[in-house]
Structure formats: structure tokens, C-alpha cells
Amino acid sequence: MVNRSVLNNGIAQFYDISSGIWEEVWGEHMHHGYWEKGEDNKDRRTAQIDLIEKLLEWADVKQPTAILDAGCGIGGSSLYLAQRYGATVEGITLSPVQCARAQARAQSAGLSSTVGFQVCDALDMPFADEQFDLVWSLESGEHMSDKAEFLRQCFRVLKPGGKLIFVTWCCRDGQLDERDKRWLEAIYRIYYLPYILSIPSYEALLAEQGFEKVSSVDWSKQVSRFWSLVIDSALDPTVLWRVLLQGPTVIKGALAMQLMRRSYARGLIKFGVLQAQKPGVL
Numbered sequence: 001m002v003n004r005s006v007l008n009n010g011i012a013q014f015y016d017i018s019s020g021i022w023e024e025v026w027g028e029h030m031h032h033g034y035w036e037k038g039e040d041n042k043d044r045r046t047a048q049i050d051l052i053e054k055l056l057e058w059a060d061v062k063q064p065t066a067i068l069d070a071g072c073g074i075g076g077s078s079l080y081l082a083q084r085y086g087a088t089v090e091g092i093t094l095s096p097v098q099c100a101r102a103q104a105r106a107q108s109a110g111l112s113s114t115v116g117f118q119v120c121d122a123l124d125m126p127f128a129d130e131q132f133d134l135v136w137s138l139e140s141g142e143h144m145s146d147k148a149e150f151l152r153q154c155f156r157v158l159k160p161g162g163k164l165i166f167v168t169w170c171c172r173d174g175q176l177d178e179r180d181k182r183w184l185e186a187i188y189r190i191y192y193l194p195y196i197l198s199i200p201s202y203e204a205l206l207a208e209q210g211f212e213k214v215s216s217v218d219w220s221k222q223v224s225r226f227w228s229l230v231i232d233s234a235l236d237p238t239v240l241w242r243v244l245l246q247g248p249t250v251i252k253g254a255l256a257m258q259l260m261r262r263s264y265a266r267g268l269i270k271f272g273v274l275q276a277q278k279p280g281v282l
């Protein structure tokens with residue numbers, strides 16, 4: 001069993017150290033991009049925005065007014081959703097560096113009165129019950145030390161009829177062999193993940209927390225191209241040099257990109273996209 005505070009400190013440090021270089025080189029979104037068949041020429045940044053749009057379309061999101069971005073990075077999605085819907089957004093992250101940067105970005109965008117950020121653990125959210133009509137969690141669930149508690153918290157802060165969009169790194173369903181487990185252990189160590197689950201396991205966990213209308217889709221094929229593009233750009237000598245200057249945490253993170261690329265190729269890692277609704281009517 002992972003020690004939550006040790007894990008959270010590791011996650012905070014990882015993002016404190018790596019978020020600056022990520023933003024400089026790859027931009028404000030710290031998530032995969034989305035490519036349909038035949039869209040090989042689509043650039044990475046457009047693909048990252050497309051992922052957000054595809055999620056909103058797939059989950060049939062109407063007009064949210066109060067959004068929680070659980071695991072907000074430097075506020076890429078938070079600001080995008082605030083602008084798209086004119087909604088208020090609260091973003092939470094474990095990283096003080098990310099939080100400060102997200103606040104500065106909200107300020108520059110003229111959105112600091114409607115978009116707020118704070119450092120807090122999503123397993124211990126400081127929000128009132130039934131505060132949000134949309135909870136958005138994009139590639140943060142894999143870090144959570146207790147997945148059931150995280151989903152319980154999402155359920156608690158949602159208004160009746162509110163929606164959760166939960167996108168997370170998953171492992172393939174079924175028995176994992178020793179080699180699979182070793183690969184996963186390496187990914188866990190480098191990216192500060194306690195464990196991940198399969199898509200069907202997450203569906204079951206959502207239903208156990210009281211969610212209804214649970215559905216999921218595997219977008220591994222649509223997103224896996226992301227890692228080759230990030231690896232290619234990291235091999236640019238100026239980027240490589242900057243990565244090296246950041247020290248071991250960032251260097252290991254960069255090397256593990258190959259591991260992610262190959263894990264998708266052998267079907268071990270799955271890009272799980274889930275949605276669920278809190279019973280009731282908005």
C-alpha cells in the first residue's frame with residue numbers, strides 16, 4: 001500500500017520541476033492529443049484541443065456553469081472550458097508551481113474573477129457538497145492513491161444530475177503476466193503512480209460510488225501517436241539540452257516516454273475515457 005503523503009510529495013515535486021519545461025516546449029496542455037484515421041498531419045497542439053472537444057462531444061456536455069478541474073496542471077483545460085462556456089472553474093493540483101502558473105495565466109486571460117486555482121489533494125477536497133455541474137478529470141486519476149475515494153469525492157461535489165468526465169491511463173483488462181507487471185512498475189515509479197486499473201474496473205468503481213449512466217470508450221488508437229511526436233521533439237538538440245539541465249527527475253520522465261509508446265504498442269496501457277452522472281436532474 002502506498003503512503004499517501006510520500007506519494008503526493010513526489011507528485012508535487014515532479015510537476016514543480018517539470019511543468020516549466022513542458023510548457024516552454026509542449027504548451028499549456030499536459031494531456032494526450034486526439035487523431036482520427038487519416039489525420040497524421042494534424043499537429044500535436046491542435047490534437048490536444050481536439051481531445052477536449054471530442055470529450056465534450058462524446059459526453060454530450062451542454063452548458064455547464066460551475067466546473068471542477070480535478071488535477072488541473074497549469075490550467076490548460078480550466079481556462080479553455082471557462083472561455084468556451086462562460087463558466088466558473090475551480091482547478092486543483094498538488095503542485096504549488098503549477099498553481100501559481102495557472103493563476104498567472106488566468107490573470108493574463110482576464111479570467112481571475114471566475115477561474116480559481118488552489119493546491120489541494122483531490123482525496124480531501126475543500127469544496128461544499130453539490131457545488132459543480134461538471135467535474136473534469138483529465139489524466140490525473142492515475143496519480144490518485146485511492147481511486148474509490150477520489151470518485152467518491154467527485155460524486156460528493158457534483159450537483160444531482162451533474163456529470164463526471166474521467167479520463168485516465170488504464171491497464172488492459174484481464175490477467176497481467178510478470179513482464180506486464182514489471183513494465184507497469186517502471187511506469188509507476190517514474191511518473192509517480194500508485195497503481196492503475198482496467199477500464200471495466202473503473203466502470204464498476206463508478207457504479208459502486210452511486211453514479212449512473214456510466215459509460216466508457218477506449219481511445220488508445222486515437223491518442224497513442226502522441227508519444228512518438230513528443231519523443232521526436234525532445235530529440236531536438238536545444239530541447240534535449242534543456243531536459244538534461246533539469247536533472248534526474250525530468251531526464252527519467254523523458255526516457256520513460258519510450259516506455260509509454262511501447263506500452264501502447266503492445267496493448268498494455270489503455271487510454272480510458274469514462275463518463276458518469278450523479279442521479280437527479282440539474
Ligand SMILES: C[S@@+](CC[C@H](N)C(=O)[O-])C[C@H]1O[C@@H](n2cnc3c(N)ncnc32)[C@H](O)[C@@H]1O
Nearest residue numbers: 029030031071072073093094121122138140143
Ligand atoms: C498529467 S497532469 C494533467 C494536467 C491537466 N489535467 C491537463 O490535462 O493539462 C496531472 C495533474 O494531476 C494533479 N494531481 C495528481 N494527483 C493529485 C491529487 N491527489 N490531488 C490533486 N491533483 C492531483 C497533478 O498535480 C497534475 O496537475
